[in-house]
């Protein structure tokens with residue numbers, strides 16, 4: 171696939187949010203220093219004194235481009251509707267604009283940054299770190315047509331009710347908070363052919379919910395290891 175861009179265009183104010191969402195933007199040394207200072211203080215110092223916007227724009231673009239190329243073959247050839255749960259700023263979702271058959275991408279996230287960003291698994295799902303205005307601005311300013319996407323605030327909006335071809339949640343559902351938070355909703359918006367792609371620590375758990383579960387990759391060299399899996403045919 172040939173992309174029109176070689177890098178994203180970002181506003182400086184978005185950088186902390188993106189750095190909270192994507193650990194790979196930092197080297198392992200920087201991640202160790204961050205553990206010492208805490209995420210918020212480190213990120214603020216890094217954005218103001220230690221980083222280059224151009225480098226983050228390029229790195230974020232390449233991370234998301236690679237994520238997309240790793241999963242795009244799981245998308246049905248006629249993919250029309252995609253749901254992204256925990257989209258963050260939307261770097262991966264930008265690449266969905268290259269799917270020729272696409273009709274609509276619906277994006278769900280929360281609209282606050284928790285007091286203490288821990289980046290762990292939390293059964294209560296109290297943690298979040300996004301700004302939905304940034305998501306909208308990011309997609310529009312990088313050329314995603316406003317007719318092709320819609321953003322939903324998990325805490326305030328009525329979630330969309332349609333059948334999706336793809337439901338995707340990278341580093342969010344069952345990575346930060348349990349699948350049960352969305353299970354009934356996902357059942358409602360899934361058909362027999364809907365494909366779910368998500369990151370989890372417990373791939374076997376999904377075998378009790380889906381008839382087909384396939385491991386896309388296992389990410390071990392990470393402070394938070396996980397399996398990226400693809401599931402189909404939800405047992406209703």
Ligand SMILES: C[S@@+](CC[C@H](N)C(=O)[O-])C[C@H]1O[C@@H](n2cnc3c(N)ncnc32)[C@H](O)[C@@H]1O
Pocket residue numbers: 190191192255256257258259261262278279280295297298299300324339340341342343346347351
């Ligand atoms: C590690 S970030 C991943 C962002 C993006 N998917 C990516 O791959 O770059 C996790 C995201 O999940 C979001 N989140 C937390 N709780 C959520 C919920 N109940 N529904 C939707 N998103 C949620 C956070 O706000 C954050 O944007």
